[in-house]
Amino acid sequence: MKNASKPSKRLDLQGIRGLAILVVIAFHFYPEYCPNGYLGVDQFFVLSGFLMCMLLKRAENQSSCQLATIFYSRRFKRILPLYLLIILISMISLFLFFPDTAIETNQGSAIQALLFASNRPKTDDEDYFQALSMAVDVFTHTWSLSVEIQFYFLVPFIFLLATKISEKLQYSYYSIIVVINKDEIMDILDGSERRSFGRLDSVTENMTLDDAARLNIDWSAHDGKLLRVPTCEYETKSQMGWCKHKGLPGNGKYKIVIFGNSWAANHATMIYQECGEKAKVLLQGSAKGCEPLYPTKFSDSQDLTEKCKGNFTYFEERIRQEQPDYAFLLTRFFSIADPSNVSNIQDDPIYKIMKTQMLNFIKNIKYKLYILDALPRHHRKIFDIVPLLKNHTAPEKIDKLMIKPDNFEMARKRHAQLIKDCNLEIPEKCVLGPYLSVSFSILISLHASTYSIHVAANIRMLSPRRVRSHHWFPTMAARGACAALVMIFLLFVLISHTSNKSISSDSVVETRERMSNGLDEEGQGDAPVENNKNAGISDDTVSSLLERIKVLEDELSSMRTRMDDAENREGNNGIPDEMAVPLPTTKSFPSVRYRNEETRKRVLITGGAGFVGSHLVDKLMLDGHEIIALDNYFTGRKKNIEHWIGHPNFEMVHHDVVNPYFVEVDQIYHLASPASPPHYMYNPVKTIKTNTLGTINMLGLAKRVKATVLLASTSEVYGDPEVHPQPETYWGHVNTIGPRACYDEGKRVAESLMVAYNKQENVKIRIARIFNTFGPRMHMNDGRVVSNFIIQALQDKPITIYGNGTQTRSFQYVTDLVDGLIALMNSNYSLPVNIGNPEEHTIGEFATIIRDLVPGSTSEIVNQESQQDDPQQRRPDIRRAAEQIQWRPQVLMKDGLLKTIEYFRAEIDRNKRGGKPPPEPVRHGGLESRR
Numbered sequence: 001m002k003n004a005s006k007p008s009k010r011l012d013l014q015g016i017r018g019l020a021i022l023v024v025i026a027f028h029f030y031p032e033y034c035p036n037g038y039l040g041v042d043q044f045f046v047l048s049g050f051l052m053c054m055l056l057k058r059a060e061n062q063s064s065c066q067l068a069t070i071f072y073s074r075r076f077k078r079i080l081p082l083y084l085l086i087i088l089i090s091m092i093s094l095f096l097f098f099p100d101t102a103i104e105t106n107q108g109s110a111i112q113a114l115l116f117a118s119n120r121p122k123t124d125d126e127d128y129f130q131a132l133s134m135a136v137d138v139f140t141h142t143w144s145l146s147v148e149i150q151f152y153f154l155v156p157f158i159f160l161l162a163t164k165i166s167e168k169l170q171y172s173y174y175s176i177i178v179v180i181n182k183d184e185i186m187d188i189l190d191g192s193e194r195r196s197f198g199r200l201d202s203v204t205e206n207m208t209l210d211d212a213a214r215l216n217i218d219w220s221a222h223d224g225k226l227l228r229v230p231t232c233e234y235e236t237k238s239q240m241g242w243c244k245h246k247g248l249p250g251n252g253k254y255k256i257v258i259f260g261n262s263w264a265a266n267h268a269t270m271i272y273q274e275c276g277e278k279a280k281v282l283l284q285g286s287a288k289g290c291e292p293l294y295p296t297k298f299s300d301s302q303d304l305t306e307k308c309k310g311n312f313t314y315f316e317e318r319i320r321q322e323q324p325d326y327a328f329l330l331t332r333f334f335s336i337a338d339p340s341n342v343s344n345i346q347d348d349p350i351y352k353i354m355k356t357q358m359l360n361f362i363k364n365i366k367y368k369l370y371i372l373d374a375l376p377r378h379h380r381k382i383f384d385i386v387p388l389l390k391n392h393t394a395p396e397k398i399d400k401l402m403i404k405p406d407n408f409e410m411a412r413k414r415h416a417q418l419i420k421d422c423n424l425e426i427p428e429k430c431v432l433g434p435y436l437s438v439s440f441s442i443l444i445s446l447h448a449s450t451y452s453i454h455v456a457a458n459i460r461m462l463s464p465r466r467v468r469s470h471h472w473f474p475t476m477a478a479r480g481a482c483a484a485l486v487m488i489f490l491l492f493v494l495i496s497h498t499s500n501k502s503i504s505s506d507s508v509v510e511t512r513e514r515m516s517n518g519l520d521e522e523g524q525g526d527a528p529v530e531n532n533k534n535a536g537i538s539d540d541t542v543s544s545l546l547e548r549i550k551v552l553e554d555e556l557s558s559m560r561t562r563m564d565d566a567e568n569r570e571g572n573n574g575i576p577d578e579m580a581v582p583l584p585t586t587k588s589f590p591s592v593r594y595r596n597e598e599t600r601k602r603v604l605i606t607g608g609a610g611f612v613g614s615h616l617v618d619k620l621m622l623d624g625h626e627i628i629a630l631d632n633y634f635t636g637r638k639k640n641i642e643h644w645i646g647h648p649n650f651e652m653v654h655h656d657v658v659n660p661y662f663v664e665v666d667q668i669y670h671l672a673s674p675a676s677p678p679h680y681m682y683n684p685v686k687t688i689k690t691n692t693l694g695t696i697n698m699l700g701l702a703k704r705v706k707a708t709v710l711l712a713s714t715s716e717v718y719g720d721p722e723v724h725p726q727p728e729t730y731w732g733h734v735n736t737i738g739p740r741a742c743y744d745e746g747k748r749v750a751e752s753l754m755v756a757y758n759k760q761e762n763v764k765i766r767i768a769r770i771f772n773t774f775g776p777r778m779h780m781n782d783g784r785v786v787s788n789f790i791i792q793a794l795q796d797k798p799i800t801i802y803g804n805g806t807q808t809r810s811f812q813y814v815t816d817l818v819d820g821l822i823a824l825m826n827s828n829y830s831l832p833v834n835i836g837n838p839e840e841h842t843i844g845e846f847a848t849i850i851r852d853l854v855p856g857s858t859s860e861i862v863n864q865e866s867q868q869d870d871p872q873q874r875r876p877d878i879r880r881a882a883e884q885i886q887w888r889p890q891v892l893m894k895d896g897l898l899k900t901i902e903y904f905r906a907e908i909d910r911n912k913r914g915g916k917p918p919p920e921p922v923r924h925g926g927l928e929s930r931r
C-alpha cells in the first residue's frame, strides 16, 4: 500500500522531465523545428539541482557521514548500472563496427566517460553540436551526465560546510560561492570564449581563424606522437619504420605500399581511409628526414647522412621484397631540393641517382607508382597568416609571403622529369600527385603554417565522414554479438523494471524507511501498471501496421540504394581513376563526359524519377555532372532512372520534398509535383503541400548551400487565359476554388516564394513556365491528352475528346524542354520564362493527327463531357526565351509524336508479355480523388 497523502512520485517533476526529454529528442530529430531543444538538458540540470537541495535539506538532521552515505548510495544505485552497461556496449560496438581510426578517439573519451569527465576539457572548448554531427566520438552524449555527477560530488560538501556555520553567515557563504564562479558567469554573459583545444579532432565547420590557429598550436605540440598511426602494427617501437595496417575489410585485392620520410607516416591514415577498401595488404614505411629517391645529406650531421644512406638502400630492398601492386611515395623535400649547376637535368648528379632508384622501384611495382608532390616549406608561423586571411588577402599573395624562397622549385622540377622518364620507360607507370599551393584552402594552409612541419598530423580527422561504409556491414559473427548485446540490454531493462516493481510492492516499508531517512525521492516509485485492454488487435491496427511496414520497407530499400551509391561515389572519388580500372564492374553505363572539379556541378533534381526529371537526369549525367535525384515515387518510377543506378556520379534518394532535405549542391532543379490533371487532383491537399512546403524546403536548402534553384512552374499559372498567346507579363485568370486550383495556385505560390527568397535572402532563382510536354517515359496512366490519345489509337479504342474539341494546346517534345531548363539554369535571368513549342492545334485536330500517325488505327473519334475550368486556348509567347536564354524548340511535333508512339507501342507489348491487362487511358476523375 502506498501512503495516500504522500505519493512516492513527484508528478510535477516527472512532467517537467518528460518535457525536457521530448524537447531534447525533438532537437536531435528535427533541429530545424526545435533549434533550442538542447535547453532540455539545462532543464535537467535545474531539476537535479532542485532535487539535490531538497534531499539534502530534508536530511540535514542526519550526521554528515550518514547523509553522504545515503545520498551517494542512492544516487549511484540509480545511475551507475545502466551507465556502465552503455559504456560497455558502446566499446564493444566500437571495436566491432567502427573504423579503426575512430577507436583511438573513442578509447580516450571512454575513459573520460568512466571518470565522469566527458565535459572536460573537450566540450568546454569545442562545439558540442558540431561534434555530434561529425559523429566521431560515440561518448559525446555522456557529457551532460558527467556535469551532473560532478555536481553530485560537489554539492553535498558545499551543503555540509554550510550546516557547520550559523544561519546568518550562510547567506554570505553562498554569495561567496557565486562570486567564485563570477568569471565563468561573466564569460557566458558577455559571450567571450576561453579556448584551449585539448583534442585533435576538434576541427569544426564553423571554426574561426583564431580557433584554427590555437588548434594548430596544440597539434604542433603533439606532432611527433601523432605520426604513429593507430591502425598500423609496427615492426619496431619507433614511430617511424615499417608497419602493416590492420583492420582492412578483407575483400581488397591489392598490395599497397606507402613509403617515404615522415610525410609518409603523416599521410598514411588518409591513404588507409581512401584506398583501404581495395587493399589486401597495406604497408607503410617511413624514415625520418630520409628521402627514398635520394639519400638526404645533412650538412650538420654525418650520422644522419649515414642513416639516410642506409634507409635509401633499404627502401629499394623492401620494395623488391614486397613486390607491391601500387605504391605511394611521399616526401618532404630535403636534398632533392638542392640547387643544380648543370643546364641539362639529365646530367644533374642528384637527378641521376633519383632516376636509377626510380627505375629500381618501378620494375618491382606491378601497376603504378604515385609520387605525391609535397607542399612547399613555409617560413612564417601561424599567427602571420591569420591577419592575412582575415584581410582577405589573395591566396597567391599569401603564398608569396609564406613560402620560403628556397630551391623548392628545383625539387618539383626533378619530380616532374622523373615522371616523364618513368613513363618513357614503362608507359603510364608513374603518376605525379597534384601540387597544392599553401593557401589552396584555408584549413590546409593553417595546418601547413603551424609551428610543426607536418600538415595536419591527424589529417584523417579532417574528413570524419569518410570512413568506409564496409565497416558498417558487420560479419555474421559481429551481427550475432550485436544481437546478443541487444538481448542483454533488454534483459537488463526487464530485470530493473521487475525489481522496481518488487520494491514498490513493499512500499510501506520503503516509504517508512525513506521518511525516516528524510530522503524521500521524487521518482523512484513505480508507474501504475496499465492493464492491456486491447488484448485482441483490431483490423485497423493490422492495416496501419502493414502500411507502416510497407513504408519502412521502402525506406530500407532507398537507404540501401543510397548506401550503395554512396559507396560507389566514395570508392571512385577516393581512388585515382587509374586504380579503379582493373576492378570488374557489374553493370555497364552509358559513357559520360569527363569533367574536372571546377566544371563538374553537383545537381539536385527533385522529381528526378519522373517523366521530365528522368530526361533531365540523362542529359546532365551524360554531360558529366554529379546528380542526386529525389523522388517520392507518387508519379515517378525507378525504371526511368534505373540505367544510372550504381553509377558513381548518380544517387537516387527516396524522399518527399514536403520534408526538408540536406545536401551540398550547386544547382537545384525543383521539378517535384504531379503534373497531370488526374494525378494532381487525386490528392489536392498533397499537391498544394508539395508545391508550397516542397518549394520552401528547396529554397531553404538553396539559401544554406548557396545553390541556384530552378522552379518547374507551368503554363497553368495563366489559368484559362484571356490573352493569347501568353507572354510572361500576363498575370493569368485562375479560379481559386476550382478543381485545378490545387496545382495552379500551388505553382503560383511557388513562384511568389521564389521571388520572395530572392529579394529577402538573395537566393539565385530561375522560373520556367512549362507548356504541354510529351515524350517517352510518360506514364501509361498519365491521363494527359498525348498518352491517352496514343494508347487509344494503338488499341483501336475510341479517341476521347473532352468537350467539343475546339480548345487548343501547343505541344513540345521533352528533349526541347530539358534543353530549355538547362539553358535557363545556366543563364543569369531570374524572371519567369515560358518554355514551350508555339505550334498550336485544337484538340480535335490533334486527335486526327495522332490517329493518322498510328498506321492502320481504326479508332473512331468521340466527344465526351468537357472538363471543368479546362483552359480554352494555350500557346506560349517565347520571345523572352529566345532573347534571354537563346532557346527555341528544335523538334517538330510530328517527329516527337512518332517517337512517343513507338515508346507506347513497346510499353503495351511489354505489358502484354508480362500478362498485364491492356492499359486504360485515365480520365479526369478516373483516379478517384481523395476526400
Ligand SMILES: O=C(O)[C@H]1O[C@H](OP(=O)(O)OP(=O)(O)OC[C@H]2O[C@@H](n3ccc(=O)[nH]c3=O)[C@H](O)[C@@H]2O)[C@H](O)[C@@H](O)[C@@H]1O
Binding pocket: 675, 676, 677, 714, 715, 716, 743, 770, 771, 772, 773, 774, 783, 784, 785, 786, 788, 789, 800, 801, 802, 803, 807, 809, 843, 867, 870, 871, 921
Ligand atoms: O502536358 C503538360 O505539360 C500540361 O498538362 C496539363 O495541362 P492540360 O493542358 O490540361 O493537359 P491535358 O490533360 O493533356 O489536356 C489537354 C487538353 O486535352 C483534353 N483531353 C485530355 C485527355 C483526353 O483523353 N481527352 C482530351 O480531350 C483536355 O480536356 C485538355 O483540353 C497540366 O495541368 C500542366 O501542368 C502541364 O504542364
